[in-house]
Amino acid sequence: MSNRLIVSRRTLLTGAAGAATLAVAPALRSPAIAQNAPLKVGLMLPYTGTYAKLGKFIDDGFRLYVEQKGGKLGGREIAFVQVDDESKPEAATDNMNRLVGREKADVVIGTVHSGVAMAMVKVARDTKTLLIIPNAGANDATGPACAPNIFRSSFSNWQTTFPMGKVLADAGIKNVATITWRYTAGAEMIDAFAENFTKHGGKIVEKMTVPFPEVEFQALLTRVATLKPDAVFSFFAGGGAVKFVKDYAAAGLGKTIPLYGAGFLTDGTLAAQGDAANGIRTTLHYADNLDIPANIAFLKAFKDKTGNVGDIYAVQGFDAAALLDAGLSAVGGDDKQRDKMIAAMGAAKIDSPRGPLAFNKAHNPIQNIYLREVRNGRNELVSIAQKDVDDPARGCKLG
Amino acid sequence: MDLVTFGVQLLNAVQYGMVLFLVASGLTLVFGILGVINLAHGAFYMLGAYLAYWIAAYTGSFWIAMVAGVAIAFVVGLVLESVFIRRLYGRDHLVQVLLSFGLILVIDEVREILFGKDVHSVAPPAWLAGSIQLTDNLSYPVYRLAICGFCMIVAALIFLVITRTKIGMIVRAGAENREMTRVLGIRFDVVNRYVFAVGIALAALGGIVIAPISTVFPGMGDGMLILSFVVVVLGGIGSVAGAAVGALLIGLTDTFGKVFFPSVSSILIYVLMAMVLLWRPNGILGRREV
Structure with a gap:
């Protein structure tokens, strides 16, 4: 099977100096690697910390696809090297340089946290390393920072919440208060929602924020009760999402002011949120009960491999591998035919568990965004909020 | 802001402060009395929360989880003190920082082996699960109010033990002059062991x-560790009453900061700390001669 090397946090600490030295000489990568040597895939994901579970599911999804193809993509054997990015932007450049330099990764898959991903994008641009982002939604990665060698198998922040603006306006909601963490992902998701919501005649009464990754919401919930908006739109993820949804319900606000959110508010968190999440509507590029053949097959295979119920993170990992497969298959596994490989990836049409998946000029997915509602502990499909949503890729000079 | 909203926000602030106090009190005991910087305090807080989740899921009772979780943490504290921490008394802070940082990594790893990486939630005891209607559309969970009361009781207990009992007297004497206490024939080493274990148990109790x-969730101790240190330094190292004052100040600053100055709320508590330290370098209730 695949080689597995785990670079631990401790090894990284001791190796940090070495990595820093190597970082300045990425050009020393040997060009003489035989084509039949395994293609080295660097998985730079959060294996510890707040996003640990997301990292694991992306990892599992990616490996599942490779296993389904017999350990080979486009005929080329795949080897893995893992780095735990701990969702720490300050260590991101070193970690990425280590993967590209010392570990000689041919392709890097990463990561969840947008701050870390943007540091990876910078290194990828400098070293021309092929990078597939399996989650981080920072608009910039397929906006001003877009590059031929940078792909995304997940979503842009803009993409996931923009359709929700029309959904709320169509539901007759006039005044909305928003609440999120004060960091890029939060701002981008709220802004995209607000852009579409105000375009359809809605009004944002207040944009509230809490510092990332703080989870003390009581003061702002009191503020919501005073403002009395028609609805609240929010984005949190992971532990913060669990606590926010539970606090919102415990404050009794859910009874008079419905809570809407970006899909991440209720994704991967429902077991911990329990009844507090019932009835919350969100938009995302996936729904748990998406009744299409690719999804049914995927969920079964994922369950068989890991014992867990697959989710959107696993799908994004799975699709990252499918995207790499599309590229490698076009060049018979020879990743040195770079331009041809990238062209094939950009033109890839993937039958993803989430539905049809294509890529725009900036290499961001073009995909359906679904409206879901939490029922029976799942994010169940209500309708397609908007079909084939294409991120405007503002600031991207490609194509 | 009308009076009712102000009152609710004040309640939010006090309640948050009380939570901070509960966690920081153990840190200030260990830091102030043993002179040991325990960076792993946040990790024990997290461990307590995971124990609460695990035991409550297994037994169905939050109270069993609370008693058992605290007992486990206490025993772990005793063992850690006798194996590691007692070698650190009076040594360089760097050694203590290194050891307790190592403990963080070990505890994280143990947590991962035992409980995995998932996010969990714990149900409060049924009779505390309700909420009280405060305004027309805002209610307040009874459990949050119960925490306020509980923290006040814990604070009073710690205070009474330290100021009114023989053990407290020995602890204070030992903190004041270690050698002289030993010369007087008091088995100060044993007392140290219990103080450390109590500190760890308080961290775990906070988490529970x-x-x-x-x-x-896995990283929950990190933020709390930093806030606890801010509380301890603000209140005065080693002073339990100081920790209470510090925690309330942080609670007020944070809550009203978020309401009135949302864009800078994340730095307000550190600005507060800097200003207080300029005014009283040893903290609000810190001993002058330290």
Whole structure:
């Protein structure tokens, strides 16, 4: 099977100096690697910390696809090297340089946290390393920072919440208060929602924020009760999402002011949120009960491999591998035919568990965004909020 | 802001401050009395929350989880003190920082082996699960109010033990002059062991009590550790009363900061700390001669 090397946090600490030295000489990568040597895939994901579970599911999804193809993509054997990015932007450049330099990764898959991903994008641009982002939604990665060698198998922040603006306006909601963490992902998701919501005649009464990754919401919930908006739109993820949804319900606000959110508010968190999440509507590029053949097959295979119920993170990992497969298959596994490989990836049409998946000029997915509602502990499909949503890729000079 | 909203926000502030106090009190004991910087305090807080989740899921009782979780943490504290921490008394802070940082990594790893990486939540005891209607559309969870009361009781207990009992007297004497206490024939080493174990137990208790209103997740101790240090330094190292004052000040600053100055709320508590330290370098209730 695949080689597995785990670079631990401790090894990284001791190796940090070495990595820093190597970082300045990425050009020393040997060009003489035989084509039949395994293609080295660097998985730079959060294996510890707040996003640990997301990292694991992306990892599992990616490996599942490779296993389904017999350990080979486009005929080329795949080897893995893992780095735990701990969702720490300050260590991101070193970690990425280590993967590209010392570990000689041919392709890097990463990561969840947008701050870390943007540091990876910078290194990828400098070293021309092929990078597939399996989650981080920072608009910039397929906006001003877009590059031929940078792909995304997940979503842009803009993409996931923009359709929700029309959904709320169509539901007759006039005044909305928003609440999120004060960091890029939060701002981008709220802004995209607000852009579409105000375009359809809605009004944002207040944009509230809490510092990332703080989870003390009581003061702002009191503020919501005073403002009395028609609805609240929010984005949190992971532990913060669990606590926010539970606090919102415990404050009794859910009874008079419905809570809407970006899909991440209720994704991967429902077991911990329990009844507090019932009835919350969100938009995302996936729904748990998406009744299409690719999804049914995927969920079964994922369950068989890991014992867990697959989710959107696993799908994004799975699709990252499918995207790499599309590229490698076009060049018979020879990743040195770079331009041809990238062209094939950009033109890839993937039958993803989430539905049809294509890529725009900036290499961001073009995909359906679904409206879901939490029922029976799942994010169940209500309708397609908007079909084939294409991120405007503002600031991207490609194509 | 009308009076009712102000009152609710004040309640939010006090309640948050009380939670901070509960966690920081153990840190200030260990830091102030033993002179040991325990960076792993936040990790024990997290461990407490995971124990609460695990034991409550297994037994179905939050109270069993609370008693058992604290007992486990206490025993772990005793063992750690006798194996590692007692070698650190009077040594360089760097050694202590290194050891307790190592403990963080070990505890994280143990947590991962035992409980995995998932986010969990813990149900409060049924009779505390309700909420009280405060305004027309805002209610307040009873459990949050119960935490306030519980923290006040814990604070009073710690205070009474330290100021009114023989053990407290020995602890204070030992903190004041270690050698002289030993010369007088007091088995100060044993007392140290218990003080450390109590500190760890308090951290875990914090995690357990907060678990139902927070979420149980892998990185939950990190933020709390930093806030606890801010509280301890603000209040005066080693002073339990200081920790209470510090925690309330942080609670007020944070809550009203978020309401009135949302864009800078994240730095306000550090600005507060800097200003207080300029005014009283040893903290609000810190001993002058330290």
